Ligand SMILES: Nc1ncnc2c1ncn2[C@@H]1O[C@H](COP(=O)(O)OP(=O)(O)OP(=O)(O)O)[C@@H](O)[C@H]1O
């Protein structure tokens with residue numbers, strides 16, 4: 001690297017504590033202009049906290065931030081922005097009721113003159129330009145609330161890019177993106193780095209990191225383990241530094257398919273775009289749904305969970321026809337859904353860990369008609385141990401858990417609900433590698449006990465490795481169903497993207 | 506023991522501290538405060554507001570708001586008067602009927618706001634106007650006095666020397682606390698207020714839950730109304746003006762978040778007691794009514810402010826005195842357990 005030059009940013013012995021955790025413990029890192037520095041670590045290792053210290057959101061308790069040799073202190077994110085730091089946060093920071101353009105220019109509206117006020121035309125035009133460089137098609141006037149998670153993520157990225165910056169921090173920018181968008185984003189990042197922009201890139205997808213990063217910094221329990229050039233590291237070494245031991249098999253797939261049928265979906269359609277979809281799932285099977293973002297996978301899941309009404313077709317579970325008019329019906333029938341967007345649709349921040357888990361089946365912790373709080377606590381503890389969730393979350397709000405631990409809490413809720421068919425919508429999004437493997441183990445456990453699983457994932461390697469069969473979805477239709485073993489990543493991608501033959505994704 | 510400490514640290518500390526400070530300050534300004542007779546008066550005064558505040562708390566927990574309890578209570582007093590005095594229905598049956606009516610009024614609120622999808626602020630602003638209008642309509646605007654000789658007993662009676670309204674209040678608060686903490690519906694109320702979308706996806710009937718909160722609030726308002734008419738043995742369309750605000754104030758001083766999902770009835774009780782004690786103290790010191798209103802406003806800002814700033818204050822204190830960090834209580838954040 002350009003280590004002869006002084007670093008653009010130097011972080012010296014940064015420490016930051018939250019109630020009950022030392023999120024950062026004397027972390028020192030340098031970031032050079034024109035490099036892509038990847039920050040990796042388990043859930044809760046302090047990656048986002050470090051990013052937020054640099055973005056002025058958190059104030060470190062000790063340590064120094066040095067910008068081109070000059071120590072700085074940020075009391076507010078604005079001050080970081082003035083120093084050329086642009087940030088894409090892991091949590092969305094969009095205002096749902098405003099338009100795309102308004103969001104992108106939020107807080108720094110372009111003013112034409114005092115008289116005529118805000119220059120909307122100009123902002124709209126600039127938005128279109130930025131969207132174009134990213135090859136994203138959006139109407140700048142569209143209201144953010146109406147966009148999907150992936151689209152919102154793209155807007156979030158656009159927003160950060162629209163600021164003139166020298167350092168771009170990206171906290172899991174691809175967590176909600178499909179493969180095609182991810183590739184576009186990576187090309188763009190590489191281009192920016194070529195132009196001299198420094199990029200701090202946080203991700204749990206190690207394959208991505210090895211594709212784009214110049215150097216890799218590994219955090220563990222708030223401490224900086226090491227920073228090394230990516231070319232001198234092996235993926236397995238990074239994993240070992242992250243979790244402290246070897247993981248062995250990355251995808252510990254077990255095959256538990258039986259001949260008994262669990263779910264039969266017969267020519268269903270919905271108003272949300274599911275179009276004449278049929279498939280069946282065996283007991284113990286992992287049935288993968290592959291496709292691009294927006295292909296209709298989530299909509300199929302929603303139809304099976306009683307969220308969207310069927311306009312045609314029927315669903316049978318264990319041979320019994322079931323009518324689903326709301327999620328309560330689906331849960332009652334034995335179907336569970338781990339939603340894609342865990343913060344908005346999954347977690348209760350006003351509840352601690354146990355209460356988050358038991359909610360799906362409160363009937364089972366009743367004693368003489370009243371909730372048995374001791375049993376509830378024990379249930380929480382059992383699942384926290386089983387899924388290896390940070391135990392402090394048992395007593396405290398789920399808000400304070402890291403992303404991966406939050407995801408595990410939602411999964412635990414459905415394990416507790418004793419659903420027979422579990423739909424996992426992007427279950428490992430934003431989850432660290434150790435936790436991912438635990439999710440895979442959970443899937444194995446479930447299938448071996450006679451549960452069936454529908455797996456929706458944009459991580460193609462994961463989908464191919466963990467599914468027994470894969471249905472490829474496009475435009476709300478199932479194009480083909482084939483055994484996962486007979487599919488390659490290339491085939492999956494080209495069919496899903498509709499680009500059979502040229503396969504550029 | 507440990508649990509007890511945690512309990513007090515978390516949710517109740519603020520309102521309880523406010524109450525204790527109010528009691529101390531008032532006892533310093535007048536020696537007529539801490540007399541048995543005065544404390545009995547306070548408990549009689551507080552009972553109607555405190556009971557209506559149970560309803561407000563339930564509704565606020567689901568992230569809704571109910572502006573109608575004052576009007577619903579007024580309508581209750583009028584209907585009770587008409588039933589018992591004009592139509593000669595036996596008093597117990599009359600009370601039963603008005604309580605059922607309260608449930609109905611709450612049902613209307615809940616139905617309009619959750620099934621009709623009209624924001625509860627608007628829906629209950631409308632019913633606030635309608636219920637009082639109805640009270641004027643059926644009484645032709647005149648109060649009805651001397652409803653029944655037995656009615657006053659309900660308010661002025663005592664059990665083992667304790668005024669009955671105080672007992673009703675404690676029983677209802679105990680029931681509400683158990684309902685919220687130990688029943689599925691109570692838990693559903695917290696879930697809906699905490700994250701409506703996640704509650705829906707967890708199989709909770711969101712609309713039904715919000716409706717239930719409104720129904721219970723309607724019942725609470727009718728009980729408060731019954732106590733009002735017992736107190737004066739009369740019914741009037743002018744009773745209960747401002748009751749909804751006092752009840753909401755009690756809940757908010759008790760730390761219930763208008764965003765839903767956090768708060769509890771025990772804190773609301775302290776909130777209601779604080780308001781009553783302060784009003785009583787001001788009365789004893791012969792402070793004019795206008796100043797009393799100003800003081801109530803200031804208490805609301807202070808109580809809610811302290812709750813919001815608690816985290817910051819802790820942080821700043823620990824910075825100033827360089828205490829060990831990481832012990833401060835995160836303000837605002839509360840669990841339902
Ligand atoms: N605002 C906060 N209040 C209290 N604790 C917090 C807060 N933010 C983070 N933490 C805690 O600090 C630790 C580090 O969290 P951080 O979000 O930085 O982890 P992360 O490495 O980004 O994890 P993930 O990969 O799951 O996003 C965690 O234990 C987390 O629970």
Ligand SMILES: [Mg+2]
Pocket residue numbers: 047048049090171403
């Ligand atoms: Mg993070």
